[in-house]
Amino acid sequence: MSAHSDSDRRWRGDARCAAYCALTFVVLTTLLDWGSGGLTVGRADLWALIGAVVFMVLRPARVTAGDGWLAVRGLLCERRVRTDALVSVMEYGSISTRLVLRDAHGHAVELDPDVLVANPLLWHRLDAGARRSRQRGTLRHGAAVLDRLGERIDGGTAREILKASGLD
Incomplete structure (x- = not known):
């Protein structure tokens, strides 16, 4: 790591x-x-x-990510998944959406996708690991969820860039 x-x-x-x-x-x-x-x-x-x-x-959970991993620390424990060994990504909830990531080692984390939207570096770490999972063939469920989230994040980033440059 x-x-x-x-x-x-x-x-x-x-x-x-x-x-x-x-x-x-x-x-x-x-x-x-x-x-x-x-x-x-x-x-x-x-x-x-x-x-x-x-x-x-x-109190919100603290989300951190590194090369090939993502961790969510709650009050009592930290849960960590290998993003380069993801097997599924699920999104559930209609009012308060949650993202559940599961890896090939049986670990799972749950987080608010808005954390990823607000933190492009965390999203980049997750996306890079998910791409490796896709290449290795381990990500069997939820690639579309990541694609939608990526479009949401990229669209928001593009709007921020246009707004900052005065082109909105």
């Missing part, structure tokens, strides 16, 4: 936003409970615990 890897550029900001939301929840509920006269140490602890759960739910 390569020593160089790319990661989600938006992750720190998204994680910070999750922390602010959780902290805001704790502060507001504690203040409301205090204002109503019902705040006790136990209730304050409960609000803090619920705030921690809110943070865990809102």
